[in-house]
Amino acid sequence: xARIRKHYILLIIAILSVFYCKAxxxxxxxxxxxxxxxxxxxEDKSFMTDFWMWIIYKNDSLHFENDIEIPNSKSVDLSHYTxxxxxxxxxxxxxxxxxxxHEWSVDKFPFDKQTLQIRIEDSQYDTTQxxxxxxxxxxxxxxxxxxxxxxxxxxxxxxxxxxYETTYGxxxxxxxxxxxxxxxxxxxxxxxxxxxxxxxxxxxYVAFLISCLVFFISSENQDSRFGLCVGGLFAAIGNKYIVExxxxxxxxxxxxxxxxxxxLIFILIIIGIITYSLRLFESEDERKKKLSLKIDRSAFFIxxxxxxxxxxxxxxxxx
Numbered sequence: 001x002a003r004i005r006k007h008y009i010l011l012i013i014a015i016l017s018v019f020y021c022k023a024x025x026x027x028x029x030x031x032x033x034x035x036x037x038x039x040x041x042x043e044d045k046s047f048m049t050d051f052w053m054w055i056i057y058k059n060d061s062l063h064f065e066n067d068i069e070i071p072n073s074k075s076v077d078l079s080h081y082t083x084x085x086x087x088x089x090x091x092x093x094x095x096x097x098x099x100x101x102h103e104w105s106v107d108k109f110p111f112d113k114q115t116l117q118i119r120i121e122d123s124q125y126d127t128t129q130x131x132x133x134x135x136x137x138x139x140x141x142x143x144x145x146x147x148x149x150x151x152x153x154x155x156x157x158x159x160x161x162x163x164y165e166t167t168y169g170x171x172x173x174x175x176x177x178x179x180x181x182x183x184x185x186x187x188x189x190x191x192x193x194x195x196x197x198x199x200x201x202x203x204x205y206v207a208f209l210i211s212c213l214v215f216f217i218s219s220e221n222q223d224s225r226f227g228l229c230v231g232g233l234f235a236a237i238g239n240k241y242i243v244e245x246x247x248x249x250x251x252x253x254x255x256x257x258x259x260x261x262x263x264l265i266f267i268l269i270i271i272g273i274i275t276y277s278l279r280l281f282e283s284e285d286e287r288k289k290k291l292s293l294k295i296d297r298s299a300f301f302i303x304x305x306x307x308x309x310x311x312x313x314x315x316x317x318x319x
Contacts, residue, residue, distance in 0.1 A: 028064075029056040030120060030182045031135030032157060035142050037116070037186070040149065042104045042247065046074055049100055049118060055092040056135070064092050067124040071162070072117060074099040107254050108318035109247055110196040114150075114188045119160065121181035126170075127161055132180040134159050141186065154187040197315070200246075200256060203239030204263045207232040208307060211267045214274055215300040219281035219292060229271045236263045255318050259311060266307050273299050 032051050039048040055064050065083075070076050080095040098118070106112055122130055139157045160183045167177045190196070211232035214225040240260040247256060273295065280292035 026057060026059045026062060026125070026129065027131045027133055028062070029133045029135045030054070031139040032118070032120070032182075032184050033138075033140055033142070034118075034145065034155070034184070034186070036145055037147070037150075039099075040147075042106060045101060045103055046099050047102055047116060048098070049116075050095070050097050051118070053094050053096055053120065054135070054138075055090075057090050057092075058088055060090065062090070062125075062130075064122075067122055068094070069121055069123045070096070070098050070100070070119060071121050072101050072119045074101055106247055107252055109254055109256060110190055110193045110200065111255070111315075111318040112190055113153075116186040116188065118184040118186075119162075119181060120184075121160075121162055122179050125179075127178040127180050130180055132159060132182050134182045139184070147191075149191055150188040151191050152186060152188055154185070156185045158183055158185070200243050201239075201259055203242070204236050204260055207235035207239065208263050208266060210235065211270045212300055212304060214270065215296040219274075219278050219296075222278060225274050225278075226271070229267060229274070233264070233267050233271075236260060236267060240264075255314060258314050262307070262310055262314070266303060270299075270303065 030053070032053050035050045035052065037047060037049050039046075041047065053068070055068075065081055068078075075098065077097040078094055079097075080093070082093050084091045100116070100118055102114070102116055104112075104114065120132075122132065134157045136157055139155075141152065141155045145152070160181045161178050162181060163176055163178045165176055167174065170177065211229050214228045217225050217228070219225070240256075243256050243260070247254070277292045277295045277299075280288040280295070283289070
């Protein structure tokens with residue numbers, strides 16, 4: 001009986017040893033120090049960054065000289081690879097210059113906020129062999145980094161695991177594979193948003209005001225009235241094309257699109273009002289002529305108030 005118990009104990013110890021060995025994974029601490037962010041290209045959907053990266057680990061059999069990749073990059077230039085042994089700790093450092101893919105959200109431009117991501121991932125060891133831990137204490141962004149266009153609000157680094165719907169032919173795995181990594185996130189807001197808004201939309205606002213001036217011109221001057229509206233219409237369309245050349249258009253509607261569309265609609269409404277007013281003015285009925293003058297006076301203030309309210313609402317929604 002005692003011999004049977006001994007066998008059971010040895011079997012349990014063996015099973016636990018197998019599970020313990022499987023549970024043991026190499027752990028690497030990964031950190032980044034961002035030196036610079038530049039070349040923010042909306043139309044190219046990318047930005048450039050220079051940073052130092054380091055990896056700290058204990059397993060001497062691990063090698064990282066050609067095993068680190070940045071999956072969300074267009075191009076990567078790695079240099080200054082160094083390896084040092086500090087007691088029982090292995091310390092690897094490397095400099096990186098990369099063009100990172102970023103889908104710029106310009107729906108609320110120029111009040112847009114962007115979260116840039118830099119993804120670091122191991123290309124050789126999957127999560128059954130290796131685990132990454134973000135070095136949150138030593139990872140930072142250079143305090144001297146500055147931009148005329150952007151203000152950095154937050155910097156963070158976190159652990160990450162990317163699951164792929166393939167094993168890349170690995171006979172040990174089945175179905176999917178997962179690789180460890182870290183993700184750096186940088187939140188930025190645009191500087192001088194109000195000034196940029198006025199610079200972008202001055203043409204649209206001036207075009208609307210020019211069109212509103214027709215209500216102060218007598219219906220006897222038909223050519224002047226319609227000429228101002230047509231001029232305002234072309235000015236608004238021209239301003240729209242200029243803005244679109246500076247800010248890439250997207251499939252969704254942006255603040256710039258909304259303001260220009262509202263301006264064009266209101267100019268068309270003005271054309272419709274003065275056409276109706278002219279029809280009343282040219283009639284032989286004195287009451288209709290007085291109504292024509294009343295419509296002109298009322299339309300100016302009503303359209304101005306409604307147009308201003310809609311613009312304030314659109315801008316407030318983006319803040």
